[in-house]
Amino acid sequence: MTCREHGFDCDFDIVSEDEAELIEFVQTHAKSNHGISPSEEDVRKMIHAA
Numbered sequence: 001m002t003c004r005e006h007g008f009d010c011d012f013d014i015v016s017e018d019e020a021e022l023i024e025f026v027q028t029h030a031k032s033n034h035g036i037s038p039s040e041e042d043v044r045k046m047i048h049a050a
């Protein structure tokens with residue numbers, strides 16, 4: 001998934017076979033780059049909405 005797909009002006013692209021790892025990457029990235037702290041559930045919805 002990419003940030004851009006979710007409305008962020010950001011080219012961050014995350015690819016992982018492991019959903020737990022993917023969620024962790026997204027949470028870390030979102031916090032340090034976008035100043036938001038999505039819950040695991042929020043991230044999961046983002047992944048599956050893509």
Ligand SMILES: [Zn+2]
Pocket residue numbers: 003008010011012029033034
């Ligand atoms: Zn981003």
